[in-house]
Amino acid sequence: MTFELQPLPYSEDALEPYIDAQTMRIHHDFHHGGYVKNLNTALENYPELQSRSIDDLIRNLNTLPESVRNGVRNQGGGHFNHSIFWTVMSPNAGGEPTGEIATVINEVFGGFESFKTRFNDAGTKHFGSGFVWLVRTADNKFDIISLPNQDCPWSEGHYPIMCNDVWEHAYYLTYQNRRPEYLKQWWNTVSWDAVNERYAIATR
Numbered sequence: 001m002t003f004e005l006q007p008l009p010y011s012e013d014a015l016e017p018y019i020d021a022q023t024m025r026i027h028h029d030f031h032h033g034g035y036v037k038n039l040n041t042a043l044e045n046y047p048e049l050q051s052r053s054i055d056d057l058i059r060n061l062n063t064l065p066e067s068v069r070n071g072v073r074n075q076g077g078g079h080f081n082h083s084i085f086w087t088v089m090s091p092n093a094g095g096e097p098t099g100e101i102a103t104v105i106n107e108v109f110g111g112f113e114s115f116k117t118r119f120n121d122a123g124t125k126h127f128g129s130g131f132v133w134l135v136r137t138a139d140n141k142f143d144i145i146s147l148p149n150q151d152c153p154w155s156e157g158h159y160p161i162m163c164n165d166v167w168e169h170a171y172y173l174t175y176q177n178r179r180p181e182y183l184k185q186w187w188n189t190v191s192w193d194a195v196n197e198r199y200a201i202a203t204r
């Protein structure tokens with residue numbers, strides 16, 4: 001089939017103690033893996049869509065045939081969003097932002113503390129499942145937004161620079177119902193190198 005689950009870019013226990021190994025294994029192998037499998041099933045009768053990249057399908061979601069659009073939104077979004085999520089985290093990461101994204105955080109959001117507060121507030125107040133995103137908007141601004149389920153800002157032309165997954169499956173084994181605590185600890189896993197790479201693509 002066209003779309004494949006890539007392995008995690010680090011071992012499943014690499015983000016401990018902030019994200020436990022069992023959560024990473026279930027999240028990657030079964031949740032993300034399930035989205036990939038279901039995306040391939042959804043595209044079974046659309047060979048012309050199978051040859052396109054996931055980035056392209058999500059970006060052009062609104063132009064896809066209506067019969068397959070919801071499948072790509074949910075399953076393809078799940079594949080695309082998780083692929084971003086794994087890469088903006090790494091072991092031995094966290095700390096203060098570096099590089100050009102640090103400048104954006106200071107100039108647009110008034111510094112790292114207020115950036116984190118806004119990002120975490122968006123995650124805490126998001127009702128139900130979804131992701132929190134830092135995006136470069138279609139009109140070239142920077143914004144923090146939350147979207148439900150596997151909806152992706154890229155489908156509206158907002159380039160996804162970084163995201164956190166606030167579905168319960170992302171944190172429940174360690175944090176149970178304490179989403180705000182997960183959101184706070186998650187910053188210890190953020191790879192500013194990876195975020196800067198995505199920022200460079202967003203602004204080129």
Ligand code: MN3
Nearest residue numbers: 031165167170
């Ligand atoms: Mn998830």
